[in-house]
Amino acid sequence: MWETTIDGRTLHFHLAGINNQNFIMRDEETGSWWQQVTGEAILGPLKGRRLTRVPQDEISFALWKREQPMGRVLRPDPRAAAAGRYAPADWETGIAKLPVATQIRDRRLDLRELVVGVTVNGRAKAYRMTDVQQQNPIIDTVGGVPLVIVAAADGRSVRAFSRVVDGKPADFFARPEATLLVDSATGSEWEFAGRAVGGPLTGRQLAKIELLRDYWFDWRAYHPDTAVYSVGLARQRS
Amino acid sequence: MSRRLLWFLLVIIVAVTLAVVIVPAWVIQPFRPQSPRGLEVSFALKRVAPFVTIVALLACLALVVKLWRGARWSRVFLVIILLPPAVSAWFARQNHFEWMFNPLANAGYALADAATFVADTDLVMAVARNGEAVAYPIRQLAYHHLVPDTVGRVPIVVTY
Numbered sequence: 001m002w003e004t005t006i007d008g009r010t011l012h013f014h015l016a017g018i019n020n021q022n023f024i025m026r027d028e029e030t031g032s033w034w035q036q037v038t039g040e041a042i043l044g045p046l047k048g049r050r051l052t053r054v055p056q057d058e059i060s061f062a063l064w065k066r067e068q069p070m071g072r073v074l075r076p077d078p079r080a081a082a083a084g085r086y087a088p089a090d091w092e093t094g095i096a097k098l099p100v101a102t103q104i105r106d107r108r109l110d111l112r113e114l115v116v117g118v119t120v121n122g123r124a125k126a127y128r129m130t131d132v133q134q135q136n137p138i139i140d141t142v143g144g145v146p147l148v149i150v151a152a153a154d155g156r157s158v159r160a161f162s163r164v165v166d167g168k169p170a171d172f173f174a175r176p177e178a179t180l181l182v183d184s185a186t187g188s189e190w191e192f193a194g195r196a197v198g199g200p201l202t203g204r205q206l207a208k209i210e211l212l213r214d215y216w217f218d219w220r221a222y223h224p225d226t227a228v229y230s231v232g233l234a235r236q237r238s
Numbered sequence: 239m240s241r242r243l244l245w246f247l248l249v250i251i252v253a254v255t256l257a258v259v260i261v262p263a264w265v266i267q268p269f270r271p272q273s274p275r276g277l278e279v280s281f282a283l284k285r286v287a288p289f290v291t292i293v294a295l296l297a298c299l300a301l302v303v304k305l306w307r308g309a310r311w312s313r314v315f316l317v318i319i320l321l322p323p324a325v326s327a328w329f330a331r332q333n334h335f336e337w338m339f340n341p342l343a344n345a346g347y348a349l350a351d352a353a354t355f356v357a358d359t360d361l362v363m364a365v366a367r368n369g370e371a372v373a374y375p376i377r378q379l380a381y382h383h384l385v386p387d388t389v390g391r392v393p394i395v396v397t398y
Binding site: 010015031033042044056059060061062071072073079086156 | 262266267268269271272277278280281285333335336339340341342343345346347348349350351353355356357358359360361362363364365366367370371372373374375376377378380381382383384385386389392393394395396397398
């Protein structure tokens with residue numbers, strides 16, 4: 001997701017092609033080609049320029065409704081819906097069977113393994129979705145920043161937050177019956193939006209770290225130096 | 239100019255005008271890998287294609303006219319050979335990716351509790367800016383790929 005204003009000019013984008021399964025968009029104003037995942041113009045008059053990223057959150061609709069009851073939701077296009085262009089509810093299982101045309105040879109993970117990835121201070125790290133679901137929460141440090149990866153009760157919505165509270169890295173564990181994190185230092189309870197809702201630290205907000213849900217091959221293609229989280233190591237530094 | 243030469247020119251121009259549109263479409267295929275060089279070449283060809291294909295079509299027309307008078311059986315062929323440059327000139331002006339993935343024209347929105355077209359378990363891409371919150375269901379984004387919007391007075395493009 002990108003802000004479309006650059007140098008004071010608002011650009012209008014169209015789908016233009018695909019680059020190793022990540023699509024390319026073209027702006028009407030200059031005809032430059034931009035890579036969707038990086039927001040960088042790869043060809044054309046604006047080559048090398050980068051769009052400003054808009055922080056995004058990929059979460060379940062139920063969770064979003066609870067957090068943003070006054071929000072608005074994009075309607076489907078009636079013609080596209082009628083023509084059956086939209087994916088069915090279980091589309092992720094279908095996609096998993098498609099061939100992957102890529103030059104990525106890094107097989108630390110299966111090419112179509114679902115991961116969540118973070119980039120902090122230029123260091124990238126990928127966490128298998130299955131690890132996140134099983135270990136919830138994952139305590140880690142990336143790019144020198146202590147962070148926590150937490151999955152919601154729905155098992156699909158995942159967020160990452162900085163673990164630093166009052167200048168010190170906190171340790172968290174999960175309350176199994178609800179999407180609540182508890183920090184071991186004060187016993188305060190934190191909800192999935194990163195805000196403390198009970199205990200001495202009530203009202204505090206953890207800093208959100210942007211996280212991308214992606215397939216391994218795509219994450220690896222755009223983060224060639226990425227680390228991969230391994231379950232079973234007590235504390236990791238990367 | 240000899241008729242032989244004119245025919246030769248005609249064939250060459252048809253080959254070039256076809257290559258100019260076919261090469262980028264071939265390189266930028268969804269399930270094939272792309273190289274940076276391939277993209278560079280495709281970009282350059284796509285930029286010049288609208289102009290080159292029109293010039294090629296006019297050149298072919300001129301050549302066909304010149305060859306018409308001396309021809310008998312080959313008049314049929316002369317007509318047929320105008321089809322490829324005409325198709326190229328047309329295709330050079332199309333965005334075939336938007337045929338595959340229709341852009342979302344006139345995007346409409348519903349309030350959260352009125353959005354019955356999204357299931358609770360569906361994933362959405364959520365944005366919040368300056369007090370405004372919007373959710374874009376992944377199932378729609380996965381098809382349209384690109385939705386322009388303005389959230390919290392900031393123009394954005396939602397991509398997937």
